[in-house]
Amino acid sequence: MALSGLQIFKLLPKTNCKECGQATCMAFAMQLAAGKAELDECPYVSDEAKAELGEASAPPVRKVTIGTGDMAVTIGEETVLYRHEKRFEHMPGLGVLITGDMDDGEVDSLLEQLKQQEFNYVGQTLRPRVAAIKADDGARLAELAARADEKAGAALVLISGDAAALKAAAEPLKDRKPLLYAATEANFDDVAAVAGELDVPFAIKADSLEKLADLGQKAIDADFKEVVLDPCSATLGDVLMDQTLIRRAAVKQTFRALGFPTIGFPCDMTGDKMQEAVFASTFIAKYTGIVILSDLDPARVMPLLYLSQNIYTDPQRPMQMDQGVYPINDPNEDSPILVTTNFSLTYFTVSSEVEASKVPAWLCIMDVEGQSVLTAWAAGKFVADAIAPFLKKSGIEEKAPHRKITIPGYVAQISGELEEELGEGWEVQVGVREAADIPKYLRQLSKN
Numbered sequence: 001m002a003l004s005g006l007q008i009f010k011l012l013p014k015t016n017c018k019e020c021g022q023a024t025c026m027a028f029a030m031q032l033a034a035g036k037a038e039l040d041e042c043p044y045v046s047d048e049a050k051a052e053l054g055e056a057s058a059p060p061v062r063k064v065t066i067g068t069g070d071m072a073v074t075i076g077e078e079t080v081l082y083r084h085e086k087r088f089e090h091m092p093g094l095g096v097l098i099t100g101d102m103d104d105g106e107v108d109s110l111l112e113q114l115k116q117q118e119f120n121y122v123g124q125t126l127r128p129r130v131a132a133i134k135a136d137d138g139a140r141l142a143e144l145a146a147r148a149d150e151k152a153g154a155a156l157v158l159i160s161g162d163a164a165a166l167k168a169a170a171e172p173l174k175d176r177k178p179l180l181y182a183a184t185e186a187n188f189d190d191v192a193a194v195a196g197e198l199d200v201p202f203a204i205k206a207d208s209l210e211k212l213a214d215l216g217q218k219a220i221d222a223d224f225k226e227v228v229l230d231p232c233s234a235t236l237g238d239v240l241m242d243q244t245l246i247r248r249a250a251v252k253q254t255f256r257a258l259g260f261p262t263i264g265f266p267c268d269m270t271g272d273k274m275q276e277a278v279f280a281s282t283f284i285a286k287y288t289g290i291v292i293l294s295d296l297d298p299a300r301v302m303p304l305l306y307l308s309q310n311i312y313t314d315p316q317r318p319m320q321m322d323q324g325v326y327p328i329n330d331p332n333e334d335s336p337i338l339v340t341t342n343f344s345l346t347y348f349t350v351s352s353e354v355e356a357s358k359v360p361a362w363l364c365i366m367d368v369e370g371q372s373v374l375t376a377w378a379a380g381k382f383v384a385d386a387i388a389p390f391l392k393k394s395g396i397e398e399k400a401p402h403r404k405i406t407i408p409g410y411v412a413q414i415s416g417e418l419e420e421e422l423g424e425g426w427e428v429q430v431g432v433r434e435a436a437d438i439p440k441y442l443r444q445l446s447k448n
C-alpha cells in the first residue's frame with residue numbers, strides 16, 4: 001500500500017542537505033509520495049529504509065525492459081501526466097508486425113529493414129527496435145522468433161493466445177527477454193505461469209479498463225512486476241480515452257493495477273497506411289510504450305521517431321552541444337570562423353549548411369545553456385562581454401590567426417561592442433539571419 005509523505009519522511013535521514021534538489025527532506029518525502037521523485041535521488045537513504053519504502057518508492061508506472069543489448073526497449077517509469085510537469089522518461093519502442101503466413105522473403109525483408117533502419121536527428125540515433133511475431137502454431141512462432149533474433153537482434157513481442165505456443169517460442173530465447181502477448185481473462189493463469197517460469201515480461205489484454213485492472217491486480221497479487229497493458233482500443237477516440245485514463249489512474253491516483261506501460265497495435269486498426277500513421281502518432285503522443293506498425297516504410301517511420309524524440313526530450317534541459325571549436329570540411333588557418341550558441345538545433349542546422357557549402361570553416365560553439373541565439377542574447381548570455389572571453393579561451397586564434405569572426409545576423413547590434421571587447425586586430429563580420437543563406441555567404445566570403 002502507498003505510504004503517506006509523513007510516513008516516508010520518518011524513514012529519510014532528515015539532514016535537509018538539499019542534494020536531492022528539494023529544500024528539505026519533508027519536501028522530498030511529499031514529492032516521493034506523489035510519485036514525482038525517485039528514491040535514488042537521495043544518496044543517503046539507508047538500505048533498511050529502502051527495503052521498507054519498497055513499493056511506495058516504485059514509480060507509478062512500472063519499468064519494463066524488452067530485449068537486450070542495443071535493441072533493448074525500456075518503457076514505463078513515468079511519473080507525470082503532462083511533459084512540462086517534469087519530463088517523460090522513455091521513448092516508445094517502435095516495431096513491425098511479422099505474421100506466420102508471410103513467406104520467407106517478406107519476413108527477411110522486414111528483418112533487414114529493422115536491422116538497417118536508423119535516422120540521425122540533432123545528435124541522436126533513432127531507430128525501430130521491435131519485432132512483433134504473431135503465429136498460432138507454436139513451431140512457426142518459435143521459428144520466426146529465432147529468425148528475428150538472429151537476423152535483427154530485435155526486441156521481441158511473441159503473440160499467441162496459446163500459452164504452450166508462447167512457451168515453445170520464448171524458452172530458447174528467454175535470456176533475450178521477449179514479451180509474451182497476451183494473458184486474458186481466459187488464459188491468465190497459464191500465460192502468467194510461463195512468464196514466471198521463464199522470468200520474462202508479459203502483456204495482459206482486456207476489452208474494458210475494469211477487466212484490465214482486474215487482471216493487473218491479479219498480476220500484482222502474484223508478485224509480477226514486468227507487465228504491459230493492452231486496453232484493445234478499437235477507434236482513435238478509444239485510444240485517446242483509454243491511454244489517458246490508464247495514465248491518469250496510475251499517476252494521479254497511484255492505482256497500481258493500471259500502473260504499467262502499454263502497447264498499441266495501429267497495424268490492426270486500419271488497412272490505410274496514412275491512417276495507420278495517424279493512429280501510431282496518437283499512441284505515441286498519448287503515453288503508449290510499444291507501438292507496432294504493419295511495415296517499416298521510412299516515409300512513416302522517420303516522422304514517427306522524430307515525433308517521439310520531440311515529446312520525450314526533457315523540457316527543462318534544452319538539447320545542447322559541448323562548448324568548443326568544431327572543424328567542418330577540413331579547415332586551415334585561413335578558413336572563416338563562425339560563432340553561434342550551443343542549442344543543438346542551432347548547431348545541427350548551421351553545421352549542416354556549412355557542410356553543404358563545401359567551404360572549410362571553423363564553427364565556435366559557445367555554451368549558453370542550450371539556448372538559441374536570440375533567446376541567449378535576450379537573457380544576456382550571448383553578448384559581447386561573454387563572447388569575447390569565450391573566443392579568446394577557445395584556442396581559435398592558434399587555429400586561425402586571421403581573427404576575423406562572423407556572428408549571426410540576428411545579433412548584428414553587438415558587432416561594434418564585440419570588436420571593442422576583443423581588442424585590436426580582431427574584426428567582427430555580421431553574417432546571415434537564416435541558416436539556409438549560409439552557403440551563399442560562405443562562398444562569397446571565400447572569394448574575398
Ligand code: SF4
Pocket residue numbers: 012013014015016017018019020021022023024025028041042043044045
Ligand atoms: S538528499 Fe536526502 S537527506 Fe538530503 S535533503 Fe534530500 S532527502 Fe534529505
